[in-house]
Amino acid sequence: MIEEKTQPETTGSPGDYQPVLIPHPGRGTPVLLEEYRAEGGYRGWEKALREMSPDEVVEEVKAAGLRGRGGAGFPCGAKWGFVPKVPGPKYLACNADESEPGTFKDREIMEVEPHMLVEGVAIASYAIGAGDAFIYIRGEYVTAADRLDAAIAEAERAGLLGSDILGTGVDVRIRVFRGAGAYICGEETALLESLEGRRPMPRSRPPFPAVEGLYRRPTVVNNVETLSNVPHILKNGQAWYQTIGVPPKNTGPKIFCLSGRVNRPGNYELPLGAVTFRELIEEYGGGVPDGRQIKGVLPAGASAPILTADKLDTKLDYDSVQAAGSMLGSASLIVLDETVCIVRAAARMAEFFRHESCGKCTPCREGTAWLHQILVRLEAGRGSEADLDLLMSLSGEISGKVLCALGDFATSPVTATIRQFREDYLEHFKLGRCPYDSWTA
Numbered sequence: 001m002i003e004e005k006t007q008p009e010t011t012g013s014p015g016d017y018q019p020v021l022i023p024h025p026g027r028g029t030p031v032l033l034e035e036y037r038a039e040g041g042y043r044g045w046e047k048a049l050r051e052m053s054p055d056e057v058v059e060e061v062k063a064a065g066l067r068g069r070g071g072a073g074f075p076c077g078a079k080w081g082f083v084p085k086v087p088g089p090k091y092l093a094c095n096a097d098e099s100e101p102g103t104f105k106d107r108e109i110m111e112v113e114p115h116m117l118v119e120g121v122a123i124a125s126y127a128i129g130a131g132d133a134f135i136y137i138r139g140e141y142v143t144a145a146d147r148l149d150a151a152i153a154e155a156e157r158a159g160l161l162g163s164d165i166l167g168t169g170v171d172v173r174i175r176v177f178r179g180a181g182a183y184i185c186g187e188e189t190a191l192l193e194s195l196e197g198r199r200p201m202p203r204s205r206p207p208f209p210a211v212e213g214l215y216r217r218p219t220v221v222n223n224v225e226t227l228s229n230v231p232h233i234l235k236n237g238q239a240w241y242q243t244i245g246v247p248p249k250n251t252g253p254k255i256f257c258l259s260g261r262v263n264r265p266g267n268y269e270l271p272l273g274a275v276t277f278r279e280l281i282e283e284y285g286g287g288v289p290d291g292r293q294i295k296g297v298l299p300a301g302a303s304a305p306i307l308t309a310d311k312l313d314t315k316l317d318y319d320s321v322q323a324a325g326s327m328l329g330s331a332s333l334i335v336l337d338e339t340v341c342i343v344r345a346a347a348r349m350a351e352f353f354r355h356e357s358c359g360k361c362t363p364c365r366e367g368t369a370w371l372h373q374i375l376v377r378l379e380a381g382r383g384s385e386a387d388l389d390l391l392m393s394l395s396g397e398i399s400g401k402v403l404c405a406l407g408d409f410a411t412s413p414v415t416a417t418i419r420q421f422r423e424d425y426l427e428h429f430k431l432g433r434c435p436y437d438s439w440t441a
């Protein structure tokens with residue numbers, strides 16, 4: 001018999017914070033239905049079904065202040081509220097593509113807490129009036145997909161999913177859709193194209209998916225971590241949720257994926273804004289190997305501008321990181337130490353975006369290839385200051401002139417490193433080679 005846990009007590013301070021999204025660190029096996037329910041699971045779903053109208057669920061999530069954890073930090077409840085109240089099918093698509101370099105938080109949720117996500121998907125579907133929901137998962141996440149399939153089957157057998165759920169007349173079906181592994185599939189409209197069986201090329205907007213999404217029907221696309229917050233909001237209430245983090249705009253728990261030059265890389269769940277970059281790296285990540293100095297931190301994988309070491313005392317929440325000149329994004333922090341060649345790092349990120357560009361827009365398709373090609377040359381020491389001007393102007397021809405944010409993301413490693421590490425570039429030109437011995441092709 002498993003003992004039921006009481007409602008978690010949380011505070012904004014990290015010391016006594018008890019994780020709710022990944023409460024079983026280091027566990028290799030999934031939490032099955034019996035254990036999940038014993039820990040209070042599916043209470044939020046039951047409460048929504050029995051005590052709340054769909055609109056009340058939307059209002060509760062709005063009041064909690066939950067912002068999307070997929071990257072943009074868009075308010076979740078507001079997005080749900082955009083879904084028009086029209087007859088006919090509506091859909092929920094859970095974005096489990098998780099392809100941003102350095103991001104591995106959704107994987108842990110899905111592999112260990114599959115029922116938490118299933119419950120979140122069910123509640124969100126009810127809130128927006130969707131009878132069918134899809135979890136779009138990257139093909140490489142085989143274990144996570146298998147565990148989600150098993151969790152859905154378990155929930156169906158228990159009458160928590162399917163038709164006439166718990167005798168309330170509500171129907172919600174959830175299916176797991178395995179993608180083929182491309183970064184662009186995480187872009188919400190490319191994801192919908194892929195779900196429909198086409199090449200994952202982003203659509204132009206408007207119309208936005210909430211109005212015209214999957215099969216041209218109203219569709220909400222939400223990230224795995226976003227939806228995994230929802231059961232906790234419903235079960236414990238929005239007032240409880242607001243005690244975590246920094247209200248009103250940075251509430252709730254956040255999983256920080258820490259990697260790069262740190263002693264203890266991994267996922268760390270903390271309230272938004274509770275710690276700084278430095279505290280996360282030092283106290284949770286065990287600092288940098290061999291006591292080396294930090295040169296910079298990428299706060300959101302390859303997609304957001306790098307921050308220099310003088311920004312390490314910035315709090316880890318959406319608004320603070322933005323004020324420091326970057327974006328929290330999916331909060332996948334990659335630490336670069338003093339032995340890292342920044343030009344090499346920029347070239348490597350440019351290579352990634354070149355490879356992942358879907359090719360639909362000319363500035364992105366051609367521009368990402370040129371950015372990469374030029375950076376490889378500069379890294380080898382064959383360049384001059386004029387090349388930096390060329391890279392800045394080329395970036396200006398891509399950013400804001402393309403269909404989706406991948407094009408903008410592709411320019412940020414280039415422009416941010418030129419602005420903040422210009423000396424590193426100049427050193428390459430002066431020496432006619434890379435000054436960093438650690439460089440490997």
Ligand SMILES: Cc1cc2nc3c(=O)[nH]c(=O)nc-3n(C[C@H](O)[C@H](O)[C@H](O)COP(=O)(O)O)c2cc1C
Pocket residue numbers: 067068069070071072073074076095096097098099100183184185186187188189221222223224226227404405406
């Ligand atoms: C190139 C690109 C890749 C993206 N990859 C992901 C991803 O892997 N997972 C994700 O949740 N959002 C990703 N996004 C953001 C989604 O388009 C979308 O904003 C998000 O799924 C919305 O969920 P949220 O509101 O819950 O954050 C990506 C965006 C772009 C432009």
Ligand code: SF4
Pocket residue numbers: 184201202356357358359360361362364365402403404405406407408
């Ligand atoms: S910006 Fe790049 S990835 Fe996005 S639609 Fe255009 S070509 Fe494709």
